[in-house]
Amino acid sequence: MTVLEQHPALMQQASRIVVKVGSSLVTDEGRGLDEAAIGQWSEQLAALVRQGKEVIMVSSGAVAEGMKRLGWSTRPKEIHELQAAAAVGQMGLVQMYESKLRESHIGSAQVLLTHADLADRERYLNARSTLLTLLKLGVVPVINENDTVVNDEIKFGDNDTLGALVANLVDADVLIILTDQKGLYTADPRRDPTATFVHAARAGDPELERMAGGAGSGIGKGGMITKILAAKRAAGSGASTLIAWGREPQVLLRLAQGEGIGTWLLAQTPKAQARKRWMADHLQLRGAVAVDAGAVVKLQDEGKSLLPVGMVAVEGDFARGDVIAIRNPEGQEIARGLANYSSAEARLLCRKPSSEFERLLGYTAEPEMVHRDNLVLSHARA
Numbered sequence: 001m002t003v004l005e006q007h008p009a010l011m012q013q014a015s016r017i018v019v020k021v022g023s024s025l026v027t028d029e030g031r032g033l034d035e036a037a038i039g040q041w042s043e044q045l046a047a048l049v050r051q052g053k054e055v056i057m058v059s060s061g062a063v064a065e066g067m068k069r070l071g072w073s074t075r076p077k078e079i080h081e082l083q084a085a086a087a088v089g090q091m092g093l094v095q096m097y098e099s100k101l102r103e104s105h106i107g108s109a110q111v112l113l114t115h116a117d118l119a120d121r122e123r124y125l126n127a128r129s130t131l132l133t134l135l136k137l138g139v140v141p142v143i144n145e146n147d148t149v150v151n152d153e154i155k156f157g158d159n160d161t162l163g164a165l166v167a168n169l170v171d172a173d174v175l176i177i178l179t180d181q182k183g184l185y186t187a188d189p190r191r192d193p194t195a196t197f198v199h200a201a202r203a204g205d206p207e208l209e210r211m212a213g214g215a216g217s218g219i220g221k222g223g224m225i226t227k228i229l230a231a232k233r234a235a236g237s238g239a240s241t242l243i244a245w246g247r248e249p250q251v252l253l254r255l256a257q258g259e260g261i262g263t264w265l266l267a268q269t270p271k272a273q274a275r276k277r278w279m280a281d282h283l284q285l286r287g288a289v290a291v292d293a294g295a296v297v298k299l300q301d302e303g304k305s306l307l308p309v310g311m312v313a314v315e316g317d318f319a320r321g322d323v324i325a326i327r328n329p330e331g332q333e334i335a336r337g338l339a340n341y342s343s344a345e346a347r348l349l350c351r352k353p354s355s356e357f358e359r360l361l362g363y364t365a366e367p368e369m370v371h372r373d374n375l376v377l378s379h380a381r382a
Contacts, residue, residue: 026061065089086147121321178246183263287316
């Protein structure tokens with residue numbers, strides 16, 4: 001079976017899902033927050049959580065809701081006006097999601113991100129840890145770009161890109177982009193009656209960008225092209241993308257049952273392999289830790305995380321979130337990964353159990369020096 005034939009089962013098998021909804025859907029084409037639609041999506045998100053899936057919602061709509069509340073009929077171009085609209089609209093947006101998810105007996109959390117949060121290694125790791133903790137607690141994070149503080153240099157540009165970056169951040173299995181279109185066509189069906197529907201394709205295929213047109217509405221910033229590029233970005237971490245009509249009845253639950261809805265843009269590299277390759281080949285080492293023989297066994301034979309109790313020495317000067325080497329007692333690199341603590345903190349934690357962290361540092365970030373999800377063994381890089 002080829003990768004293009006596997007897509008019906010992807011949602012059934014997925015354990016971690018990012019769902020992104022666009023402004024035109026959330027705000028009913030700019031007329032204000034669509035309470036019924038947000039309620040339906042929230043019910044479906046809650047049902048997915050009860051099925052044992054971890055779900056994150058990336059929602060547009062803050063600027064559009066702010067425009068409605070401020071009485072503006074066209075999207076402003078000045079950055080300070082966009083920030084003002086976002087600040088006004090964010091109040092209603094998060095309140096709506098919170099109330100609708102609560103009606104389905106599911107907790108929610110608001111998370112605002114900027115590109116700078118994900119470009120900085122330490123802030124990237126902090127954001128990842130927070131989101132994974134929320135998912136572990138059964139809470140649905142509702143994420144939006146922090147439009148109230150961004151400027152042209154740090155804007156994601158559109159929430160399709162934000163959805164892809166969040167999928168990368170949390171190692172999602174699937175990114176679902178709900179839009180005002182049924183999916184991808186070979187051409188714009190509003191202009192070309194010969195356009196045919198694309199049920200599945202390979203994410204990153206250059207032909208997809210040719211098919212995509214411009215923005216579909218005057219409310220949001222995105223269009224099909226941003227969704228194609230978002231799928232390409234998500235595929236970099238092994239996540240496949242599904243583009244579907246957001247008003248399709250019970251769309252998320254039907255997808256979870258394996259129904260063929262929308263367009264699948266499929267990642268060619270398995271999730272675990274993609275993340276390992278990213279860590280192994282594209283990041284510069286900032287330092288190293290030496291570990292004892294017991295830690296070597298835990299890492300190489302049992303697939304465990306690196307705990308500070310197994311560390312015997314620290315080399316270099318690195319910060320939380322930097323990539324470091326892990327060396328065995330003979331000085332050979334056996335693994336590398338993202339450090340949860342700086343070199344100065346790591347030196348204090350060598351040979352110490354996690355119960356000592358707060359006394360030594362004044363706080364505890366994670367019990368691991370390098371979590372197994374952020375670690376790649378050296379033989380895997382060969």
